[in-house]
Amino acid sequence: MMKRLPGFFQMARLFDLFEEGVMLILTLLIVVIAGTSLVHVVVAVGRMVLTSGLNPTSPEVLQGIFGMFFTVLIALEFKHSILVLPDAQPHSMIRMRSVLLIGMLATVRKFIVIDLKEVDVMELLALSAAVLSLGIVYWLVRAPTPGATTPTTPEE
Numbered sequence: 001m002m003k004r005l006p007g008f009f010q011m012a013r014l015f016d017l018f019e020e021g022v023m024l025i026l027t028l029l030i031v032v033i034a035g036t037s038l039v040h041v042v043v044a045v046g047r048m049v050l051t052s053g054l055n056p057t058s059p060e061v062l063q064g065i066f067g068m069f070f071t072v073l074i075a076l077e078f079k080h081s082i083l084v085l086p087d088a089q090p091h092s093m094i095r096m097r098s099v100l101l102i103g104m105l106a107t108v109r110k111f112i113v114i115d116l117k118e119v120d121v122m123e124l125l126a127l128s129a130a131v132l133s134l135g136i137v138y139w140l141v142r143a144p145t146p147g148a149t150t151p152t153t154p155e156e
Contacts, residue, residue, distance in 0.1 A: 023082050026082055027079060027082060030075055030078055030079045030082075031079070034079065037068065037071050037072045037075055038072050040068060041068045044068060045065060048061060048065065063113050064113070066112050066113075067109055067112055070108065070109035070112065071109070073105055074102055074109065077098060077101055077105060078102055081095055081098035081099055081102060082095075096141055097141055097142070100138045100141070101138065103130075104131060104135065107127055107131045107134065108131065110127060111127060111131075
């Protein structure tokens with residue numbers, strides 16, 4: 001069928017070039033966001049060390065710092081989700097696992113920064129269900145362990 005469509009491969013190549021350009025632009029933007037976030041984390045930790053020493057006693061300060069850590073980690077993981085590896089297929093399970101990992105990181109970040117004094121039980125239940133669901137799906141699409149053999153049925 002593709003032989004009957006003149007210009008199909010040229011159009012497909014053009015779309016591939018467009019997709020690579022979009023990924024390059026997104027990568028550059030993510031680098032800017034991750035870099036800016038990292039600077040904010042360094043400044044915040046520096047302020048914490050200067051004002052309260054190495055023994056911070058305020059849970060709000062720690063929640064804020066760890067929330068910023070997770071923001072940087074999420075940005076870096078997002079960068080990996082659009083990274084096209086030369087030996088991997090562009091639409092492989094690698095991207096799906098990366099997107100699921102981003103979802104889990106974002107949900108765990110929410111758990112860390114959540115104010116337990118103002119949290120609704122249903123919100124906490126929904127976040128817990130989201131982490132559990134994402135974890136199950138991540139486990140289901142995990143890569144097979146290298147060297148693992150698939151079980152075979154005995155020959156009759």
